[in-house]
Amino acid sequence: MKPSWLSILWLCAVAAQADSVTLGVEDDWAPYAAKVGNEAHGFAVDLVRAAYEAVGVEVSLVALPYARCMAEARVGKLVGCFDAARNSLLEERYFWHRQPLFRARVQIYAPSHSRDSDLTLRQLEGRVVGVTNGYEYGEEFERNPRILRSVSNRDEHSFRKLLARRVDYVIAYEKVAEYLMAENAADFRGRFKPVGVVTEAGLYIAFSKKHPDAPHYLEKFNRGLDAIMRNGKYRQIEASWK
The missing domain is CATH 3.40.190.10 (Periplasmic binding protein-like II)
Incomplete structure (x- = not known):
């Protein structure tokens, strides 16, 4: 049986509501984050994906040189960039999640x-x-x-x-x-x-103060990171990179 126009419209609406975010990531900072082939890989990459997955957000990553990554987040071309070491020099330029991804x-x-x-x-x-x-x-x-x-x-x-x-x-x-x-x-x-x-x-995602979606994905990340720290997923990822 062919789907009705109403069901097609409903499916399109559901797809449109799917939550997804595109972040920038350092392309040459293994083992935390690096571009391997056409994909980003690393300990921090796995943490970010897991945290967002825990709150139903699909993540797309753009791997690029760190200085450019941070610049694009700062002007609002990207929602955020990681891994950034939070300090007073950067504090006012970006939004920050509550606890670091990791310490180094x-x-x-x-x-x-x-x-x-x-x-x-x-x-x-x-x-x-x-x-x-x-x-x-x-x-x-x-x-x-x-x-x-x-x-x-x-x-x-x-x-x-x-x-x-x-x-x-x-x-x-x-x-x-x-x-x-x-x-x-x-x-x-x-x-x-x-x-x-x-x-x-402490290393963080630096969230853009210029991108309109950044506050939403900052709060989602706070919830997701809390979740994987409670449920053991964080420790599992950490162990896999030792």
């Missing part, structure tokens, strides 16, 4: 033969430090103009600068650095070591 340690790296240990940011003043464009490394670092920055588009490029002695140190997130050492084992394994801790940062 930021470290100072030196060549493996270095005698440095327990370095502080003050000890980096006047030294050239490799960083990645747009990344946040904690307010103490961001507010210290006496630390000389050498900016690259990728963490890998910063570590290659360190190999070539073009920078004195690199600042990077611990798990990202560990991933790079493993992925570039022929060049990197055993060549670097952490010599100081900068901060431990």
